[in-house]
Amino acid sequence: MEDVVAEFKEKLYKIEAESGIFELEVNKIRLWQYMRWFCLVEILYDVTGREERTHIRRTVKAQREKMSIRERISRWQFLIGKKDLVVINHCRRVKEGKYYRCFVTETMLENLDCSYYVFEEDYFGRHFRPVTTKNLKYIDMNWIRKYFNRKNDSTNREIKKFFDRIIQVFEKEYGIPLSQNVKKVMHDYIFHKYYEIHYRTIWAKIVFSLVKPKAFMVTSPYTPDLEAIIVEAKRRNIKTIELQHGIDHTHIAYNYLYQGKIDVFCDYIFVYGKYDKEVPRYPIPRDHVIAVGYPDLERKVEIYKKRKRDKKKTLVFISGDRTASILPDYAVALRKRDELKEFRMIYKLHPDEYAAWKSIYPQLCNSGLEIIDNNNKDIYYYLGLADYVIGITSSSLYQATAFDAEIFIVKGGQYQISDILYKNGYAHLVTSEDMIVDKIINSVEGKGASKSYFEKNAIENIKRELNKIMKESGNGI
Numbered sequence: 001m002e003d004v005v006a007e008f009k010e011k012l013y014k015i016e017a018e019s020g021i022f023e024l025e026v027n028k029i030r031l032w033q034y035m036r037w038f039c040l041v042e043i044l045y046d047v048t049g050r051e052e053r054t055h056i057r058r059t060v061k062a063q064r065e066k067m068s069i070r071e072r073i074s075r076w077q078f079l080i081g082k083k084d085l086v087v088i089n090h091c092r093r094v095k096e097g098k099y100y101r102c103f104v105t106e107t108m109l110e111n112l113d114c115s116y117y118v119f120e121e122d123y124f125g126r127h128f129r130p131v132t133t134k135n136l137k138y139i140d141m142n143w144i145r146k147y148f149n150r151k152n153d154s155t156n157r158e159i160k161k162f163f164d165r166i167i168q169v170f171e172k173e174y175g176i177p178l179s180q181n182v183k184k185v186m187h188d189y190i191f192h193k194y195y196e197i198h199y200r201t202i203w204a205k206i207v208f209s210l211v212k213p214k215a216f217m218v219t220s221p222y223t224p225d226l227e228a229i230i231v232e233a234k235r236r237n238i239k240t241i242e243l244q245h246g247i248d249h250t251h252i253a254y255n256y257l258y259q260g261k262i263d264v265f266c267d268y269i270f271v272y273g274k275y276d277k278e279v280p281r282y283p284i285p286r287d288h289v290i291a292v293g294y295p296d297l298e299r300k301v302e303i304y305k306k307r308k309r310d311k312k313k314t315l316v317f318i319s320g321d322r323t324a325s326i327l328p329d330y331a332v333a334l335r336k337r338d339e340l341k342e343f344r345m346i347y348k349l350h351p352d353e354y355a356a357w358k359s360i361y362p363q364l365c366n367s368g369l370e371i372i373d374n375n376n377k378d379i380y381y382y383l384g385l386a387d388y389v390i391g392i393t394s395s396s397l398y399q400a401t402a403f404d405a406e407i408f409i410v411k412g413g414q415y416q417i418s419d420i421l422y423k424n425g426y427a428h429l430v431t432s433e434d435m436i437v438d439k440i441i442n443s444v445e446g447k448g449a450s451k452s453y454f455e456k457n458a459i460e461n462i463k464r465e466l467n468k469i470m471k472e473s474g475n476g477i
Helices: 002-018 031-047 069-074 106-111 142-147 153-172 178-210 223-236 274-277 295-305 326-334 379-385 394-403 415-423 433-441 458-472
Strands: 086-089 094-096 099-101 118-121 137-140 216-219 239-243 270-271 289-291 315-319 344-347 370-372 388-393 408-409 428-430
Touching: 002 031, 031 069, 031 153, 031 223, 086 178, 094 118, 106 295, 106 458, 142 178, 153 178, 178 223, 216 223, 216 458, 223 239, 239 458, 270 458, 274 289, 289 458, 295 379, 295 394, 315 326, 315 379, 315 394, 326 344, 326 388, 326 408, 326 433, 344 379, 379 394, 388 394, 388 433, 394 408, 394 415, 408 415, 408 433, 415 428, 428 433
Parallel strands: 086 118, 086 216, 118 137, 216 239, 239 270, 270 289, 315 344, 315 388, 344 370, 388 408, 408 428
Antiparallel strands: 094 099
């Protein structure tokens, strides 16, 4: 099945590359490049049933959070002046001590020599607080949507014409049958996000006019919301940089066959290591893909490797592939094994699973496993505890290579996303609980203990490369 998914992805890349849909415009916006990630993932799921949906159901109703007047003023998005760098962080912060930190940008920001602002989206309607992040501003689009609403029948007709052409290409010209449900999902998304591109462009114009930055840095920027900001930065000759936040070399947002210009992709991308530089088919020059490492991971490795380890052996299961329920089954089965009865076993859920895990994975209820369904401790805390890490697909499996843990990749779901780990000596590929037990009991040498997947000296690398990029804009740090 995994080969079928990979082949179908290639077919989708070929269709978009040769059909002309990248050139389709709505009011001078080449709209497909904004919509491709969402639409291709939805089509892939609709046809194969084996890709994670892009529109994860929200189980927690967003509410406007309480904030003091002083904090609202200090966090107001347009109370800003000139700085070298504008950063949009990852809003899914994790708790460390009393404070919440961004696991992608925080360590980097604390060590930069340049001036900056950090802008943050809400996460399910809230911002994690308290924080120590300097120059932090909260993005609030509500008043822009209210006062700059330009929805009209003429534009709606143009968007409908674009949507109809997309469906015609995939269904009639290339013979891919799409369900009425996926067509409705795509239709609604395209209409909604077209106008969001407009709103985000206005936001970006205001921010960049006030700050006049040399560079703009962002993480996970493959939604139209952030892509619109990237495009506006480029229009102003502000250098744009993506900071890698996860690992999936087959991710649709980072793989193109199309050879034309892609406006929505950053000028540069800072990646973790050599495989992230070499494997995906980015739509930018290869020398603009720069391996720098992972600052927060390096910091946490130093903290947790110094911690006194528990004498009891610990297995940590890393959830990540919601297309496969096989990992919870493995965890429950291993918890019952007599050979491992003295082992501590922790099941770390993905943050998107916290609210509804009991219905998603009922087998984990009353299983004897420690279920982690909160961000009170970050993933590195659990990797630091682990003697063994077990999963299918997750960036945390790559991060485990920086710790003294033996890594197992379960053959199921989209396990091939993790192929670099088991093909290059970082992990074992296993097909049964017995294989895992056998390797543990017979003390097979740890695959992740001797080398890390990540480039070393991340802070120094980022500062050096950022300074080079800023000098290209005419002003270095």
